[in-house]
Amino acid sequence: MAPGAWTDARGFAALDDFExxxxxxxxxxxxxHRGVRQLFPTEQEMAIARQPGRERILLINWKPESTTWARIAxxxxxxxxxLDRxxxxxxxxxxxxxxLAIHHEAxxxxxxxxxxxxxxRDYAAMFRHVVDRLRANGATNAVTVLIHMAYVPxxxxxxxxxxxxxxxxxDWIGFDTYSYSxxxxxxxxxxxLLNRRSSLKPGWPGFYNWVRMHHPSKPLMVAEWGVWFSKRNPGHMAEFYREVGQQIGRFPAIKAMVHFETPGNRKGQDSQVDSTPAALREYRRLGKLPVFQVAVS
Known part of the structure; x- marks a missing residue:
């Protein structure tokens, strides 16, 4: 999960609160992370990954933003x-x-x-150049993730x-997608959520289906997901979490789901799992399902 997004309370404090x-x-x-100044993972991120008895895998999202994709390529x-440093x-x-996700939602x-x-094509060339440059320098521990927005237009x-x-x-294909209450x-x-379509584009099969057709060998990651809470429809969040548990077995290519937790993004949207007591109860039940019992080794 991404804890405390769009707040100052990121890192250990937000992660501990969520857990x-x-x-x-x-x-x-x-x-x-963004730019070409700060090296990553930071000391805090390394400590989070290596916390004794609570080891975790890091998903680091990096946007170069130093120049255009074409020039980077x-x-x-x-x-x-x-990249050498x-x-x-x-x-x-x-x-x-x-x-390692390279310029998500590009x-x-x-x-x-x-x-x-x-x-x-500039994006594809930039992505390839970054990976090739890192691997040429012996940095082979990064599992690369291409993350899309999965926005039908x-x-x-x-x-x-x-x-x-x-x-x-x-290595993996990911996408960011949210449910609206x-x-x-x-x-x-x-x-x-996984196969969002549009009546204006009836030929689009949905992102999950598209990946399975075009890249069947790649594991799929829901790299950001959540439910945007609404006071007008407060029961939707709990209902949605129940549906995740009921339907996840229909989508075997999904190997990771990474929740995005924020009390308010740029649009003021709230994805906190405890937005209602019922939502929190259903999220806790969801986390106890066998499919989500994974070990980090």
Whole structure:
């Protein structure tokens, strides 16, 4: 899970609070980094991964943001220097296996204009360059994750498939998706969350189905998920958590689900699992199901 998102209470404090209220250990800790200055994982993130008796896998989300995707793919000096330092930092300080997401939700920034530096193919080339550069420096402990938004107006673009960097540099495929408590866009059950469609694009099969058709060998991660609470429909959150437990067996390609916990994002939306007592009870029951009993080794 990603604890305390959009607040100052991130890290151990937010993680401890979430594990206390949900009554279970979280196997994956999700953090976010950007730019080419701070090396990661930080000391706190390493301590979270290695907490005695409560070991966790890190999911580190990194956006380069040093220059355009096209320039990074061509070998931007500043980015390459950072990647070289990062690889050396891992070899010296953190040899544990961890998930590395490279510029998640990138389709929102695609600009399909020649020379923009942000075309779909530019993204794929940037992703490949980053992975190749890290691996060439001996940084082989990063399990790479390509994370999409799974937003239908993007996934149905003619360029969407061009974003894929290649099976050899993508280990897992992930997507970020949320359930909306009010009727309208994104309102539905767990199956709707994973295979969200649009009447305007009837040929789109849903993201889960699309990945299974085009990349059947890749494990799938719901890299961000949650339910946006609504005072107008307060019972939806608890109902949704029940549906996750009832339907998860229909989607065997999902190998990780990473909750995104925030009292308020940029739009003021709240995904706290204890938004109602009933929601918290159902989330705690969900966490006790056999499918979610995993060990970190």
């Amino acid at each position: 206390r209220k949900t009554g279970r250990h979280q196997a994956v800790f999700h953090s976010y 061509r070998g931007d000096r500043r980015t390459d220097e950072f 990062l690889a050396a930092y891992w070899k010296q300080n953190f040899r544990d296996r961890f998930f 389709e929102d920034q695609v600009r399909e204009r020649r020379g923009s530096g942000y075309t779909a 993007h996934t149905t673009k003619s360029w969407f498939s061009d974003m894929y960097p290649g099976d050899d540099v993508v 009010d009727p309208g866009y994104g309102h539905g059950d767990f199956a709707e």
